[in-house]
Amino acid sequence: MMKKVGFAVIGLGWFGEKHVHVLSELPGVELVAVCSRTEARAKEVASKYGAKKWYTNWEKTVRDPEVEAVSVVTHVPEHRDPVILAAEAGKHILLEKPIAGSLKEADEMIAATEKNKVHFMVGHILRFESRYAQAKQIIERGDIGKIVSIYARRNIPGGFAAPHLRYGSPILLDAIHDTDIILWYLKDNVKSVYATWLNVRGSPNPEITWTIYNFSKGTKGVCESLWFLPDNTAFAIDAKMEVLGTEGAVYIDCGDSGLEVNDKKGVKRHDTMHWPMIHGEIAGALKDEISYFVKCVMNDRKPSIVTPMEARHALEVVLAAEESAKTGKIITL
Ligand SMILES: NC(=O)c1ccc[n+]([C@@H]2O[C@H](COP(=O)([O-])OP(=O)(O)OC[C@H]3O[C@@H](n4cnc5c(N)ncnc54)[C@H](OP(=O)(O)O)[C@@H]3O)[C@@H](O)[C@H]2O)c1
Incomplete structure (x- = not known):
């Protein structure tokens, strides 16, 4: 057994x-x-x-x-x-x-x-989400040439997000997802970062954040992370990524989950990708991430889909973005 x-x-x-x-x-x-x-x-x-x-x-x-x-x-x-x-x-x-x-x-x-x-792995869940993971393969194959621009969006309802603002800004807690994916796709370093944010409701951290990255090899990147969508929004998470290369482009849309329900409570797009319940069990990216880690432990294999140093690098970059938003200066890494 x-x-x-x-x-x-x-x-x-x-x-x-x-x-x-x-x-x-x-x-x-x-x-x-x-x-x-x-x-x-x-x-x-x-x-x-x-x-x-x-x-x-x-x-x-x-x-x-x-x-x-x-x-x-x-x-x-x-x-x-x-x-x-x-x-x-x-x-x-x-x-x-x-x-x-x-x-x-x-x-x-x-x-x-x-x-x-x-074995030590940090749960950068998007590396296990089918759209972001497939896009990585397409980019690695060279199908869209050299990446010149990346735009990422990760916006959530303000009411849901409010308690999490005690622990950090949307840059640290959410744009880090997209930042990690951008670094993974580009295999390049951030040369400089500029970020700006706005605290609308007097929250412990600002709810509105925009971050602009300049990469060493010239690529430009933007992360939009707004914890301020109206509470009756249809989105669970309004997340997108647009990767533009010299030979083509990749478009990821997780905002349109493919399952929209209009009932007495209004219109809602249900999660079909991160942790949906199917036949009474959790499916999706979180299950795939945890299963991968369990397999690594069982086979005594070092987790390689996301390494601790990559998680550290993503942190380094978002901390620089926060520093920029605080000081109003462009931060060079
Ligand atoms: N990957 C994703 O998509 C995703 C999504 C959401 C959250 N997260 C991450 O998940 C983590 C947790 O988020 P959350 O929203 O679940 O936080 P949370 O609701 O604040 O839960 C954290 C829990 O930790 C417990 N805790 C604190 N100190 C403890 C201690 N000394 N010993 C034992 N338990 C302790 C607290 O319960 P007690 O007060 O009872 O101890 C609390 O319920 C964060 O790192 C967040 O960034 C990731």
Whole structure:
């Protein structure tokens, strides 16, 4: 019989629960434990998804001998500590994006995972989304020639986004998705960045952000990331990418999910790509990302679709964009 990977999930907010849900359905995984500081939440999630144990302390979670790998789904200020403890306990780690809030923390995590020889992957989910992943293959084949311009959009309803503004700006938390994909497609470095933002509602971070990248080999890039769509918008996520090359172009449209429903509550485009429920189970990019990581752990293979250094690089670039938005200056990297 196939040996199962003993998994724990640390952080049980709305996204941590999605990780738990996916892991509870993967055949190669034993859901050993879930962890949240709030006991009632830890118990609730453990019983809903059949986790064997629950903890209110991440140290106990990573020290559990039945736990071989952890998903860290706490928010950005609580990424570093559980990752370092897990690495020191010899556990493999899937960490939600962004890797950290600072390069120092990212470097400390990378050093700890390398020193303790554990697999470490940051969940840059778009690398597993079928449209963005297929576009990468098309670009690699040279079908559109040399990329000269990239435009990315990632906009979400203001009401949904509001609580997340406590942890960072849409540049750090959302444009990092597109920035990572742009860097992946281009295999080039950002030479300079200019960003500008607007705080409309007095939120802890601005809701309106625009970022312009200049790449070393001349390509121009723009990321639009607005956490201000009206709450009754039809979009779940209004995301697009337009990649223009010397020989052609690639257009990705995730705003049109292909499933629009008009009912008593209004018109909504349902998620069909990130974590849709199909036949009672989660499908889509999140499942594909987690399954890939589980396979890497099972076969003791270093995750290569997204590496820790690439996650660090995306962070470096968005932090420079934030610096530009704060100072009004063009930042050279
Ligand atoms: N890839 C994607 O598309 C995507 C989408 C959404 C979010 N994310 C990422 O997922 C992460 C979590 O986001 P979220 O929105 O789910 O955050 P959240 O709702 O704030 O949840 C984080 C949870 O972590 C728990 N926590 C905090 N400190 C803890 C500790 N010391 N020990 C155990 N649990 C602790 C908190 O619960 P307690 O207070 O009970 O401890 C909280 O419920 C972020 O990094 C975010 O960027 C990624």
